[in-house]
Amino acid sequence: MPESWATLGVDLHLEPTGSGGLRRGLTDALRDAVRTGRLAPGTRLPSSRSLATDLGIARNTVAEAYADLVAEGWLTARQGSGTRVAERAAVQPSRTARRTEAAPRPGAPARPAYSLLPGSPDLAAFPRAAWLKAARRALAIAPHDSLGYGDPRGRPELRTALAGYLARVRGVRTDPERVLITSGFTHALRIIGPVLAARGVRTVAVESYGLGVYRNLLQQAGLATPPLSYDELGTDPRELGEAGAALLTPAHQFPMGTSLHPDRRAAVVDWARRTGGLILEDDYDGEFRYDRQPVGALQGLDPDRVIYFGTASKSLAPGLRLGWMVLPPSLAQEAAAIKGTTDTVGVLEQLTLAEFLTSGAYDRHVRSSRLRYRRRRDALAEAVTARAPEVTVTGISAGLHAVLRLPPGLEQSVIQAATWQSLALHGLSLYRHPEAVAEQVDALVVGYATPPDSAWAGALEALCRVLP
Ligand SMILES: Cc1ncc(COP(=O)(O)O)c(C=O)c1O
Structure with missing residues (x-):
């Protein structure tokens, strides 16, 4: 083992092996690192002095190993630019690496040309310049101790910025x-499931439509997730009964x-107060409301009963x-204790988001996104109404997706036709709780925010072509 580590140069993990002497062992280890691609062409190697210090061997041994590999063509050595991995040292991926690569399987369907899957904003519109500016400033002013493990709840700068933002924009009281x-x-x-289970909650009632992955996470904490009925006023809280919580x-x-009808919002909060139940409020796209002011968060009605x-x-x-x-x-302490300090979010992302919020960049980005998505929503509604009069566009007053109701029995055939048009599309049945009692509705869940601007018109056209 080396007694000390060089402070200059780059780190290089090498394990000189073999019985042919140090020089041979080091040469073999370096050659192997280049051949397998661990050292990419162009990589600058540490100076012979610093590698010798790191490995605890004589500098000459390293210099000789480097010279051998230069002679063999694996490395190049130039005055002023040090020793580098030769550009022409072709890297052959090992057999195992090749097998695990995501190479298209023969006969596998090609990636669709268009996607209207729900769940994503337009990634091409990510505010790169503004985010970079916030990241630079955040790092420049970050105190040294912010780079430690820190508070399990997260950086105070971000918690403060969010408390202000959520109060201002969503009516959250915190x-x-x-x-x-x-x-x-x-x-x-994943954090809250065990917190609820530890408090004796056995059942978290969920909506008739939603993502199975969230039900699974709660089930992993030992919680049952029965569905609540759904109708045109939203989820019906009358069946909450003995549940310990509702998502x-x-x-x-x-x-x-749809947004939950005001009477039902009041009824849910009433249930929670009466029974000691908890409401898990997923405000996943609360910023995106188009036709009027966003409905405030339910949390504002009772911060003691709503997570x-x-x-x-x-x-x-x-x-x-x-x-x-x-x-x-x-619940605040229990949740922080379950989360701990290492299961967390990188501090630089946290500080950047804090800066992004306090500088006003977040508001600006949300406002401009809202305008773009609203235009897309209007174009979608207009095109579908004009070209597919049997289809009804619903759920469009907010969010980044719409639900297109189809004539009965057509969901699967439309999805199949979309595949042929190279359009990725989800049907509503994917989101239906397996035990939901509501009548089966044939519909599409269309994520109109997903495509980049360049693909939006093509995606909309492909959609219109497959609608009945
Ligand atoms: C209903 C719902 N809630 C929350 C989220 C956000 O999940 P996450 O924050 O883990 O990306 C999504 C993302 O698609 C969602 O559809």
Whole structure:
């Protein structure tokens, strides 16, 4: 083992092996690293002095190994530019690497040309310049201790910025102490499931339509997830009964697109107060309301009974993996303890989002996105009404998707026709709770925010072609 590590140069993991002496062992290890692609063409190797220090061997041994590999053509050595992996050292992926690559399988369908799958904003419209500006500033002013493990709830800068933003925009009542940063809603559910189970909750009632992955996460914590009925007023809270909690999307039901009727909002809160139940409010696209002011968060009606969940996956990009929870005082500590300090979100992303919020860039981005998506929504509604009069466009007052109701029995054939048009499309049946009692509705869930601008017109045209 080396006694000390060189402080200059790059790190290089090598394990000189074999019984042919140090020089031979090192030469073999380096050659192998180049041949297998671990050292890419052009990579600058550490100086012989620093590698010798790292490996605890004589500098001459390293210099000789480098010279051998230069002679063999694996490395190049030039005055002033050091020793590098030769550009022509062709990297052959190993057999195992080749097998695990995502190469198209023979006969596998090609990637669709267009996607109207729900769940994503237009990733091409991510505000790169503004995000970069926020990231630079955030890093420049970050205190040294922000780079430590820190508070399990997340950086105070972001919790403070979110508490202010959510109060202003969504009517959420909180202080930064009760905000917990997560890597998205999925992560938040993974934290909250065990918190609920530890409090003796056995059942979390869910909506008749929703994402199975969320039900599964709750089930993994030992919770039952029976469906609540759904009608034109939204989810019916009368069946909540003995459930310990309910998972709802009150502002914009996912995927049906309705907002919970005011009477039902009141009834849900009433149920929670009466029974001690908890409401898990998934406010996944609360910023995107088009026809009037957004319906405020349910949390504002009773911060002691509602756990509020938000995400940057719709307003910015799902790949950021940034979300947040606002917890009732009685749960804040437990949730932070379950989350811990290592199961967290990178601090630079957190600080960047904090800066993005406080500088006003988030508001600007949401406002301009809202305008773009609203135009797309209008174009979608207009095109479908004109070209497919048997189809009804619903759920469009908010969000990034619409539900297109089809004549009975046509969902699967339209999805099949979309595949032939190279259009990725989801039917509503994918989102139906397996035990839902509501009448089966044939419909499409159309994510109109998903395509980049360049593909939007083509995607809309492909959609219109497959509609009855
Ligand atoms: C209903 C609903 N809630 C929440 C989310 C956000 O999930 P996450 O924050 O894990 O990306 C989505 C994303 O598609 C969603 O459809």
